[in-house]
Amino acid sequence: MTRKTVRIAMNGVTGRMGYRQHLVRSILALREQGGLDLGDGTVLWPEPVLLGRREHALREIAERHGLDHVSTDLDAVLADPGIDIYFDSQVTSAREEALTKAIAAGKHVYTEKPTATGLDGALALARLAHDKGVKHGVVQDKIFLPGLLKLKRLVDGGFFGRILSVRGEFGYWVFEGDWQPAQRPSWNYRAEDGGGIVVDMFPHWEYVLHELFGRVRSVQALATTHIPQRWDEQGKPYDATADDAAYGVFELEGGAIAQINSSWAVRVHRDELVEFQVDGTEGSAVAGLRRCRVQHRSATPRPVWNPDVPATEVFRDQWQEVPDNAEFDNGFKAQWELFLRHVHADAPYHRDLLAGARGVQLAELGLRSSAEGRRIDVPEIVL
Structure with missing residues (x-):
């Protein structure tokens, strides 16, 4: 050697x-x-x-x-x-x-x-x-998460049939910094320093959606600042000028619709800090950081809406775990x-600066959509 x-x-x-x-x-x-x-x-x-x-x-x-x-x-x-x-x-x-x-x-x-x-x-x-x-x-690290690698395996294997929708939930409560130290640096909450959850997370959502389901064709987003005042690393209060939550709807090439909520002002009531539910004509899956569970069309129960009767089904128990079948490195x-x-x-490589520019574009158009209150087309960019 x-x-x-x-x-x-x-x-x-x-x-x-x-x-x-x-x-x-x-x-x-x-x-x-x-x-x-x-x-x-x-x-x-x-x-x-x-x-x-x-x-x-x-x-x-x-x-x-x-x-x-x-x-x-x-x-x-x-x-x-x-x-x-x-x-x-x-x-x-x-x-x-x-x-x-x-x-x-x-x-x-x-x-x-x-x-x-x-x-x-x-x-x-x-x-x-x-x-x-x-x-x-x-860097496009989310696509290498074990849960999303399993999800990609399902997509590539045709498990879903025609994919109809993607629902994503991401976030957790970031302490304000007054009575408990914040888990994220204060610049994340100042727009003048490049902060904001849209510029942070929409580039992630762009490549996750692009690689798994198709290019984003349009975006409609609402970005907001739920916590207007925070405390910095020296314990001093400051005005949060950047968005700390964003609610986005993305139309994908091929017709699927993705809805992704991103928030640093939400308390976690899910199995992992990020989860994506994918629904298709032949089956559905829920993928997180590490786990991925599925429900095939042939094994889908028949829920009936009756608000007068307590639910007797444990819906999560009706899903099947996708095995690792591989060693997942960092x-x-x-x-x-x-x-x-x-x-x-x-060796071939496609996660380049042009791919990075697509992420910046989606964040920029997401903020514009929020400011103007309308859906905005996402044009394809080339060098």
């Missing part, structure tokens, strides 16, 4: 997502397994360069995991010819400029979403990457492996 080192500048690893999912559970996990075997006698060995604004925090992480390279100078890192890939998990408002610099420097780029604060910026990134000839990818790590194979072995 030949070991080939790939140096990855990782910007934003002091944040929760960048540290836990991308550094620890993806890149360091790849190192723990001995690198990524490309299948041709080559093993890729990822060497992270930790990048950010707070040097002391970067050095603490580096010392904790035995890493050698940290920097607070983005331009210097991008000027280093030994850097192969630039990864970005910063706050959204800082991402577009950094990605532009990385692409202009000829680096392959892999990034969290949304890729930019608006569609024009997101498309400009995709076009620049295309023109520069660099490889590019956008979804972020699985996508990192695909992207690294794309960069170093030219």
